Amino acid sequence: MRWIRQLNAETGDSAEVLGGKAHGLVVLHRLGLPVPAGFVVTTQACRAFLRDGRLPDGLDDELATAIAGLDVVSVRSGAAVSMPGMMDTILNLELTTTAAARSAVEAVFSSWNTPRARTYRELHDIPHELGTAAIVQRMVFGNRDDRSGTGVAFSRDPNTGANVPYGEVLFGHQGDDVVSGSSSTLPLRELADREPTVWAGLLDALSRAEAHYRDACYVEFTFEAGELWLLQVRPGRFVGAAAVRLATDLADERVIDRHEALLRISPQHLRHVRTPRIAATSEVLARGLGACPGVATGRVATTADAAVRLAVDGPVVLVRPETSPHDMRGLAAATGIVTARGGPASHAAVVARAMGKPAVVGVSGLVVAGSSASIGGRTFDENTLLTIDGTGGEVVLGSPRVVTNAADAHLHRLLRWADDVSGDRSERDEAQRLSAAHAVLRR
Amino acid sequence: MSGPDLLVLHALRCVGTAGLERVAATTGLSESDVESELIDLAAAGLVTRFAEFGVWSLTETGRTADAERITAELESAGARPAVTEAFDGFLVLNPELLDLCTAWQLRSVDGVMIANDHSDSSYDARVLDRFADFHGRATVVCAQLSSALPRFGRYRIRLAEALGRAGSGELEHVADSTASYHAVWAELHEDLLVSLGIPR
Numbered sequence: 299m300r301w302i303r304q305l306n307a308e309t310g311d312s313a314e315v316l317g318g319k320a321h322g323l324v325v326l327h328r329l330g331l332p333v334p335a336g337f338v339v340t341t342q343a344c345r346a347f348l349r350d351g352r353l354p355d356g357l358d359d360e361l362a363t364a365i366a367g368l369d370v371v372s373v374r375s376g377a378a379v380s381m382p383g384m385m386d387t388i389l390n391l392e393l394t395t396t397a398a399a400r401s402a403v404e405a406v407f408s409s410w411n412t413p414r415a416r417t418y419r420e421l422h423d424i425p426h427e428l429g430t431a432a433i434v435q436r437m438v439f440g441n442r443d444d445r446s447g448t449g450v451a452f453s454r455d456p457n458t459g460a461n462v463p464y465g466e467v468l469f470g471h472q473g474d475d476v477v478s479g480s481s482s483t484l485p486l487r488e489l490a491d492r493e494p495t496v497w498a499g500l501l502d503a504l505s506r507a508e509a510h511y512r513d514a515c516y517v518e519f520t521f522e523a524g525e526l527w528l529l530q531v532r533p534g535r536f537v538g539a540a541a542v543r544l545a546t547d548l549a550d551e552r553v554i555d556r557h558e559a560l561l562r563i564s565p566q567h568l569r570h571v572r573t574p575r576i577a578a579t580s581e582v583l584a585r586g587l588g589a590c591p592g593v594a595t596g597r598v599a600t601t602a603d604a605a606v607r608l609a610v611d612g613p614v615v616l617v618r619p620e621t622s623p624h625d626m627r628g629l630a631a632a633t634g635i636v637t638a639r640g641g642p643a644s645h646a647a648v649v650a651r652a653m654g655k656p657a658v659v660g661v662s663g664l665v666v667a668g669s670s671a672s673i674g675g676r677t678f679d680e681n682t683l684l685t686i687d688g689t690g691g692e693v694v695l696g697s698p699r700v701v702t703n704a705a706d707a708h709l710h711r712l713l714r715w716a717d718d719v720s721g722d723r724s725e726r727d728e729a730q731r732l733s734a735a736h737a738v739l740r741r
Numbered sequence: 742m743s744g745p746d747l748l749v750l751h752a753l754r755c756v757g758t759a760g761l762e763r764v765a766a767t768t769g770l771s772e773s774d775v776e777s778e779l780i781d782l783a784a785a786g787l788v789t790r791f792a793e794f795g796v797w798s799l800t801e802t803g804r805t806a807d808a809e810r811i812t813a814e815l816e817s818a819g820a821r822p823a824v825t826e827a828f829d830g831f832l833v834l835n836p837e838l839l840d841l842c843t844a845w846q847l848r849s850v851d852g853v854m855i856a857n858d859h860s861d862s863s864y865d866a867r868v869l870d871r872f873a874d875f876h877g878r879a880t881v882v883c884a885q886l887s888s889a890l891p892r893f894g895r896y897r898i899r900l901a902e903a904l905g906r907a908g909s910g911e912l913e914h915v916a917d918s919t920a921s922y923h924a925v926w927a928e929l930h931e932d933l934l935v936s937l938g939i940p941r
Contacts, residue, residue, distance in 0.1 A: 413874075414836060417871050418840060421840070421844045421867065421868065421871060535852055537854075564852070566850045567851075569853070570853065602757065620941070622927065622931050623755065623756050623928050623931050624931070626924075627757060643839040644839065645927055647843070648846065648923055649923075651846045651847065652846065652916050652917040
C-alpha cells in the first residue's frame with residue numbers, strides 16, 4: 299500500500315512517515331507486547347491532503363482493504379514531533395462504511411491546521427509542512443466491566459528518578475477520563491491486588507520498553523475484562539533531580555556508560571535540582587500537576603476573601619475548584635495555590651507563574667464546598683495546615699520535611715564523572731563542571 | 742446603552758475587587774464618575790468599600806442585582822443569539838491564548854521548561870508576533886460582541902492597548918499586570934459567563 303501501513307512488527311518506516319505515536323506502537327509489536335489491531339495513514343498522505351485540499355487518489359481503496367475486520371475504532375493523531383492535545387481524536391467510531399473512516403481521517407488531518415496548532419508550531423519551531431499521521435485502531439474498552447480500566451505508567455518515578463513503577467489507574471473508565479481529570483484515579487500499585495495478571499503484564503512491558511529505549515519509559519494502557527493492551531509508549535523525559543538520578547542509576551546498572559549518562563543531563567537540568575521539594579517520605583494526600591515549582595506551606599483558604607483575611611495571621615494556601623479574575627486578591631494574598639481543575643496552561647497556572655508562587659493544578663477528586671474541601675474522602679476545613687509542591691504536584695497535610703538536596707548523592711557522583719572526563723578539578727559551579735565534560739565528549 | 746451605574750456595577754462583577762483606577766480603566770469612565778457611581782451603589786447596598794485597602798467589591802445583593810440587570814439588558818437588546826455565537830468563538834480562542842501566555846512565561850530548553858527571563862529578545866518577539874496574529878482573530882469576536890451590545894466595545898480597546906504597550910517594551914502587559922492582555926481576556930471570559938448566565 300502507498301498511503302497506509304499496518305501496525306505490526308514488520309513495518310519498517312521511520313517516525314517521520316508513521317508519526318511518533320505509531321512508531322512507538324510498532325516498537326511495542328516488535329517487543330512482543332499486546333497492541334490493539336490497526337493501521338496508520340501516513341504523514342505523506344496528510345501532506346498530500348494539506349497540499350491538494352483532498353485525500354490522495356487511491357487512499358479510498360486502501361482504506362476499504364485496511365478496515366476489513368475492524369468494527370469499532372479510535373482514530374488518533376500522531377505527528378513526528380509531540381504536539382500534546384493540539385489535534386483531534388475520535389473515539390468509539392463505528393466503521394460501517396469506508397466513508398466513515400475517510401471522514402475521520404480527514405477530520406484528524408484538518409486538525410493539523412487549526413490556528414491553535416499553527417501557533418503552537420510557530421512557538422516551538424516545528425515546520426508547518428510536517429503533517430500528522432492518523433492511527434486507526436480497534437477500540438479497547440476500559441469501561442467494559444469491573445475488570446476493565448485504564449491508566450498511565452512510568453517505569454520509574456518521574457518525581458525522584460527512583461527505580462519503582464509510578465502512575466495512575468482508573469477502574470471502569472476509558473483513557474480520556476484519566477487525561478481530562480474528570481474522575482479520581484488511584485495509585486498504579488492498586489493494580490497489583492485487583493488485577494495481578496494485568497500488573498504482571500504491565501511490569502513486563504515497562505521492563506522490555508526500558509531495555510529497548512535504554513531509558514525510563516512512559517506508557518498508556520487499557521485493560522479490558524482482565525486483558526492488558528498498550529496504547530502508547532515513549533521515553534520518560536525526566537527533568538531536574540529525577541533526570542540526574544535516572545542517568546546515574548542507568549550507568550550503575552550498565553544500561554548506559556558514564557559518558558552517555560553525562561550527555562543525557564543538560565546544564566538546564568541542574569537549574570532545577572536545587573528547587574525545594576517535599577521529602578519523599580511524606581504521606582501524600584493528593585497529587586495534581588505541578589504548575590509553578592517550589593514548596594508552600596500555609597493555612598487553607600477556600601475563597602479569595604478568606605485568603606485575604608487569613609493572610610493577616612500567616613501564610614495561606616488558596617484551594618479553589620479553578621480560578622477566575624475574582625480570585626486575584628486571594629491569589630495575591632496566598633503563598634501557594636491548589637486547583638481541582640485545569641492544566642499547566644490554566645488561568646491559575648498562568649497567574650501563579652506571573653506571581654512566582656508554587657502551584658498545583660488539576661488535582662482530580664478535589665472538591666471545594668463552602669469553607670471546607672475534601673480529597674478522596676478526607677475532608678479538611680479552612681485553617682488546616684497544608685503543604686504543596688509545585689514541581690511534583692504533591693499535596694500534603696501539615697508541614698512535612700522539605701529538602702533542597704534530594705539528588706545530592708547522585709549529583710555528586712555525576713559531577714565527579716564529569717571532572718574525570720574534563721580533567722579539571724578546580725572549584726566551579728555545577729553547570730560549568732558538566733559543560734566542561736560535554737565539551738570534551740562532543741569534541 | 743448600559744447606564745454608567747450598570748457599567749460600574751458590572752465591572753466589579755467581572756474583575757472582582759478593585760480600586761477606582763481599575764474600574765475606570767475597565768469602564769472607560771473617569772475616576773470621579775466611577776467614584777460617584779460607587780457611592781450611590783453603596784447607598785443602595787449593592788457594593789461595599791474596604792477602607793483599609795481603598796478597594797470596592799459587590800455585596801451578595803449587588804451580585805444578584807447585576808445578574809438580573811445584565812440578563813434584562815441582553816434580552817431587551819435581543820442580543821442572546823449573537824453573544825452566544827461569539828462565546829463559541831471565544832471558547833475556540835481561549836486555549837490558544839493560554840498557550841501563548843504559557844509560552845511567554847516558560848520556554849523549553851533541552852527538554853526542560855524554564856522560566857522565560859526575557860533576555861532573548863528574538864524569542865519574545867516571536868511570541869509577541871503570535872500574540873498579534875491571535876489578536877487579529879480575537880478582534881473578530883470582540884467586534885461581534887460590541888455590535889450585539891456596545892458595552893463589550895471596551896474589551897477590544899483594552900486588549901489592543903495591552904498588546905501595544907507590551908510591544909513597546911512594557912512586558913508586564915502580556916500576562917502580569919491587572920491591565921495585561923491575559924487579565925483583560927480573563928475578565929472578558931467572566932463577563933461572557935455572567936452575561937449568558939453560565940455557571941463556572
